[in-house]
Amino acid sequence: MKLVKKRFDWDHGWRGQNDLEYGIDLTVTNDTDATIELVKSSCLLMSDSGFSIGGSSGSYHDEDIYMDPGDVSEFQVVTDNVMLSALSGEADSVTAEISATFFSKEFVNLGEMSVPNDVATSALFENRVDIANSDFSVQGAVVYIEPSDDADRSLLATVGVRNSGTEMLQKVIAQLTLFDRDGQQIQQGEVEEFIAPERSTILSPSVYTKAGRLRGASVKLNATFFKAVKTSGITLKNPEKRK
Amino acid sequence: MAEQSIELVENHGASLEVSSDGYAYSTVEAEFSNIPETGVAIEAQIILFKEDTIVSASDPADCEVTSESPTFWLSDTFFSGTGQVPDSYCVCFRVFKPEDPVSISAPVPPEISRQSGSFLIHEPKKGFLSKEKWNTGSITIESVIVKNAAGDDDEVFINLFSKKPLDSGFRVQAESSGNADETIFRLVDKPHLTSDYLRIHLQEDLNVTVTGYTASGWSMSDKKPFLDIQNIEAVEPEVDDEGVAEEVVDSEPESAAPTKTKKQKTKKSEISNEGVNTSSGSWFETKVTSESYLTEQFRMAITQFENDGPDEDGDVGVDFTIEIENESSKEISLVKWDLIVDHNGTSIDGNVNNSEECLLDKGDTFEASSYLRLSKAYVDPSKPQLELKGYAKFYEREFLKLGEIEIPEALHEVVSTSSKVKTDFFNDEITISLVRLPDSDESNVKEQEVYLKSSISNKSDFYIEDIEFKCVFIDRTGSEGDETFDYNHALAPNSGAFFQTSFYSMPKSKLKGAKVEFFLKAYRLVGTKIFTDVKTLSL
Numbered sequence: 001m002k003l004v005k006k007r008f009d010w011d012h013g014w015r016g017q018n019d020l021e022y023g024i025d026l027t028v029t030n031d032t033d034a035t036i037e038l039v040k041s042s043c044l045l046m047s048d049s050g051f052s053i054g055g056s057s058g059s060y061h062d063e064d065i066y067m068d069p070g071d072v073s074e075f076q077v078v079t080d081n082v083m084l085s086a087l088s089g090e091a092d093s094v095t096a097e098i099s100a101t102f103f104s105k106e107f108v109n110l111g112e113m114s115v116p117n118d119v120a121t122s123a124l125f126e127n128r129v130d131i132a133n134s135d136f137s138v139q140g141a142v143v144y145i146e147p148s149d150d151a152d153r154s155l156l157a158t159v160g161v162r163n164s165g166t167e168m169l170q171k172v173i174a175q176l177t178l179f180d181r182d183g184q185q186i187q188q189g190e191v192e193e194f195i196a197p198e199r200s201t202i203l204s205p206s207v208y209t210k211a212g213r214l215r216g217a218s219v220k221l222n223a224t225f226f227k228a229v230k231t232s233g234i235t236l237k238n239p240e241k242r243k
Numbered sequence: 244m245a246e247q248s249i250e251l252v253e254n255h256g257a258s259l260e261v262s263s264d265g266y267a268y269s270t271v272e273a274e275f276s277n278i279p280e281t282g283v284a285i286e287a288q289i290i291l292f293k294e295d296t297i298v299s300a301s302d303p304a305d306c307e308v309t310s311e312s313p314t315f316w317l318s319d320t321f322f323s324g325t326g327q328v329p330d331s332y333c334v335c336f337r338v339f340k341p342e343d344p345v346s347i348s349a350p351v352p353p354e355i356s357r358q359s360g361s362f363l364i365h366e367p368k369k370g371f372l373s374k375e376k377w378n379t380g381s382i383t384i385e386s387v388i389v390k391n392a393a394g395d396d397d398e399v400f401i402n403l404f405s406k407k408p409l410d411s412g413f414r415v416q417a418e419s420s421g422n423a424d425e426t427i428f429r430l431v432d433k434p435h436l437t438s439d440y441l442r443i444h445l446q447e448d449l450n451v452t453v454t455g456y457t458a459s460g461w462s463m464s465d466k467k468p469f470l471d472i473q474n475i476e477a478v479e480p481e482v483d484d485e486g487v488a489e490e491v492v493d494s495e496p497e498s499a500a501p502t503k504t505k506k507q508k509t510k511k512s513e514i515s516n517e518g519v520n521t522s523s524g525s526w527f528e529t530k531v532t533s534e535s536y537l538t539e540q541f542r543m544a545i546t547q548f549e550n551d552g553p554d555e556d557g558d559v560g561v562d563f564t565i566e567i568e569n570e571s572s573k574e575i576s577l578v579k580w581d582l583i584v585d586h587n588g589t590s591i592d593g594n595v596n597n598s599e600e601c602l603l604d605k606g607d608t609f610e611a612s613s614y615l616r617l618s619k620a621y622v623d624p625s626k627p628q629l630e631l632k633g634y635a636k637f638y639e640r641e642f643l644k645l646g647e648i649e650i651p652e653a654l655h656e657v658v659s660t661s662s663k664v665k666t667d668f669f670n671d672e673i674t675i676s677l678v679r680l681p682d683s684d685e686s687n688v689k690e691q692e693v694y695l696k697s698s699i700s701n702k703s704d705f706y707i708e709d710i711e712f713k714c715v716f717i718d719r720t721g722s723e724g725d726e727t728f729d730y731n732h733a734l735a736p737n738s739g740a741f742f743q744t745s746f747y748s749m750p751k752s753k754l755k756g757a758k759v760e761f762f763l764k765a766y767r768l769v770g771t772k773i774f775t776d777v778k779t780l781s782l
Binding site: 019065150195210212222 | 348599600601602603604607608609610623640642644687718720721752753755762764
């Protein structure tokens with residue numbers, strides 16, 4: 001997964017003459033056997049003295065891409081603006097140290113069941129699904145109606161996910177879709193999580209509707225796992241002034 | 244049954260005046276017998292015949308009758324021309340029998356008489372498990388309001404709910420230390436109603452008595468001939484000129500009846516013209532449409548009304564909840580509603596264009612909550628009543644699954660699918676086409692676009708609303724991806740619509756083995772409801 005610079009430039013940021021924003025676009029060639037559907041990137045912006053003056057904040061930045069083996073794609077690396085006061089040299093003296101991890105996607109359809117009749121019953125998804133070539137698995141799920149005093153109802157799912165390996169599960173999405181009795185999609189809820197090695201967690205997507213619409217309704221549950229395929233890095237120097 | 248023994252025994256003073264300009268003015272004094280000691284209320288109308296054909300029926304009027312005062316005057320006016328002069332009449336009536344009254348004790352604290360005016364709201368006491376009931380017949384009293392406007396007499400009125408609107412009535416009596424006032428009988432013509440105001444000087448605690456009335460079925464008297472038929476001269480119409488108006492005031496009492504006749508004639512004439520326009524001006528079969536729309540089979544009420552404030556700016560926040568019950572046999576899938584707030588005779592705010600999908604079978608209820616902020620400038624604290632007008636529209640839905648198309652590998656290849664559908668709205672077969680094209684940006688060779696097109700025709704005789712043509716992308720693993728749709732706000736009877744939409748910037752490899760699923764959703768209006776209620780702000 002060779003990373004190639006497509007753009008590395010700078011301009012003044014929203015604080016006018018007080019800050020700088022750096023723009024970074026990379027191209028990548030999928031030299032693996034997997035289909036890549038997600039990239040997570042991170043970046044540190046280094047001064048000419050060799051210490052960090054900025055970069056990507058938060059735990060990660062991710063972007064949907066789609067690359068079959070051999071395909072070339074492009075993605076953006078997002079960074080926070082840098083205060084001019086932090087720079088000892090010129091704007092073009094900054095170096096960007098970038099790493100990117102590429103993920104394949106595994107989609108698991110856990111099935112479709114009737115909505116429980118009341119708060120005393122639940123829809124049980126008793127199937128356990130192991131994700132191929134990984135230590136990730138779904139350990140079943142439950143969908144239930146949250147007790148309510150009014151005419152509105154929330155349906156909650158608890159989807160048990162286990163990571164029994166030593167590799168981080170960096171992204172898993174659970175999705176709950178509610179259909180009315182004619183099959184029209186009423187609402188969809190999803191949540192995402194990351195799971196540390198040898199840990200488990202539940203994901204709890206929920207949907208919300210009027211009680212009457214639950215009559216004869218059904219729910220569909222699915223989960224999407226993103227498995228890291230490869231990580232690559234690149235260091236960019238000498239950004240240009242944006243034209 | 245008491246009401247069955249109440250009979251129309253005599254029709255006194257039945258007379259008919261026919262004016263020279265073709266208007267017939269009839270009056271009948273109806274007398275009833277077997278009236279119980281409690282008295283009853285009567286709602287009645289006169290039916291006018293020429294030979295055996297009904298030529299006019301008056302609007303119903305109501306009146307209380309007792310054994311001491313058993314008669315009731317009825318009248319009707321209509322344009323008879325020369326060929327429709329009635330020769331006989333009958334009286335159509337029903338009896339409202341009083342139910343056991345409910346007596347409500349309403350404590351009145353001294354603050355009621357403060358100079359600046361005051362306001363008291365009495366509601367049934369709420370216990371831990373139950374709520375005190377203020378019921379009389381089918382009527383439930385929701386609150387008793389005592390109002391003291393500075394400088395005026397004290398006023399008392401009630402807010403009530405009737406389970407049987409149009410088949411129930413009520414009267415209210417209020418008493419405070421020898422001072423008393425009462426209303427006359429009033430027909431309950433809608434589920435929620437505010438009584439007329441009683442004026443009473445409050446000295447000690449107030450006692451309010453409400454008597455509910457329940458209606459019998461309608462009865463019709465025997466047909467009787469008019470024995471007193473007179474021809475009269477028509478008078479000139481009243482003109483809105485100051486000088487002429489003075490002449491009318493100064494004129495002899497005899498002229499009053501013909502003048503009234505003339506006014507009513509004008510009104511009748513307008514109604515008549517409307518009727519002609521409606522039938523002759525229609526360009527499609529409106530009767531089918533109008534029969535389809537229900538107007539009375541949805542119960543609508545405000546179940547919660549609370550206000551806070553006034554805040555620092557003097558604005559008043561109002562929380563309210565509307566409850567709608569589907570009493571029709573239709574399955575309701577969409578409710579659109581608007582709420583308009585009137586104060587002092589003008590509209591001051593509203594919560595409009597609300598639309599919520601639902602599923603209401605017969606007997607199901609729908610709740611909607613909202614919040615309004617009333618500007619200080621519009622709220623007169625001395626008259627804290629708000630008239631709330633609710634307008635609701637009820638829709639049934641058709642939802643059709645139209646199948647799927649696998650995305651072809653080749654560019655420019657148009658593929659299509661035809662679905663036979665069972666539908667009351669559309670043509671029975673709906674065809675959809677799909678084509679895969681290069682990206683609009685010719686330099687972007689990695690991505691492509693997928694175009695989807697279809698058409699429908701409304702084969703019904705009614706308007707179809709909110710039509711949505713939805714396409715869902717499913718990748719080769721079965722994972723749902725993007726959705727795209729086209730929308731038509733309203734489709735007239737016997738007309739058609741074309742839908743087109745697309746997925747753009749789709750990676751070529753993502754289209755491999757993928758498919759698109761198609762759905763069509765539409766709504767048809769099946770009922771409407773107009774609702775009014777008066778609520779009082781706590782200021």
